[in-house]
Structure formats: C-alpha cells, structure tokens
Amino acid sequence: MFIYPHVKDIWVTYLTKFVKRYGNTKLERARELFEHAISMAPSDAVRTLYLHYAKIEEDYGLAKRAMKVYEEATKKVPELQRLEMYEIYISIYEQAIESSGLPHNDVKIMCIQFAELERSLGERDRPCSCSLQVRLSVR
Numbered sequence: 001m002f003i004y005p006h007v008k009d010i011w012v013t014y015l016t017k018f019v020k021r022y023g024n025t026k027l028e029r030a031r032e033l034f035e036h037a038i039s040m041a042p043s044d045a046v047r048t049l050y051l052h053y054a055k056i057e058e059d060y061g062l063a064k065r066a067m068k069v070y071e072e073a074t075k076k077v078p079e080l081q082r083l084e085m086y087e088i089y090i091s092i093y094e095q096a097i098e099s100s101g102l103p104h105n106d107v108k109i110m111c112i113q114f115a116e117l118e119r120s121l122g123e124r125d126r127p128c129s130c131s132l133q134v135r136l137s138v139r
Helices: 006-022 027-040 043-060 063-076 079-098 104-120 125-138
Strands: none
Touching (some): 027 043, 063 079
16 A cells, blocks of 8 residues: 555654553554564664664663664664664663663673673774673672
8 A cells, every 4th residue: 555665654653653642551562563664664764663662662661672672773774874773772781881770780781791792893892891890890
C-alpha cells in the first residue's frame, strides 16, 4: 500500500502517538511495532526509528534492552550515520559507569562491557583504563 520513503513519516507518527497514549502499559506491543517498522525500513530510513525505540526502552523498559537497540542500530544504519550511533551508544555506557545510581557490582559489569566494546572498536588505551578502574574499585 504505502512504500518508503513516504511510509516512514506514517510509522514515526503512529509510533510516537502509540507511546504517548499507552506509555509503559503496552510496552511489549510497542516493541513489536518498532521491530516491525525497522524490519520493513531500508537502511537509510532506520536511524529515526532506532532512536525512538531506544528512547522508549530508556524511559519505560530496561537499560539492557536500550543498549541492545543501540547495538543493533550501529550495525543497521548507513555507514555515514554509524559514528553518531556509536557516540550515543558509548555515552550511555559512560553515563551508567559515572552515575551513582548503579550498585557497585553493576558498575563493574558495565566497565567490563564497555571495555569489550572499546576493544571491538579498535581502541587500545581506554579499555585498559576502564579495567584498571574495576580492579581498583574491587579493593
């Protein structure tokens, strides 16, 4: 019926209104809708959908799920938009590690995951720095 790029605006409007109306009461249905919209979209149209999807996970869902959405986005967006996705993804890790809202053990887990992410991106110094922080915090 509708095709891209025209259907993108329809999906964004529908998903925005759905989340505004139902919030976290129909979170699983919202996830299904986002997954469907993303699966139908060409790579040059998924950025906005991923950002909205991650935002509802941050607001109503689980941080772990939001991280998975960002991780998937880094693989599916066009090459020119990957840097932006990685920057957002990394900033979420940094916020989680630096905030005082996580229990000590969760901070250690986040540091290890962050170090693994940094290594996978080819970074050599920062993963060692984060690992050192974990070792120092254990004492």
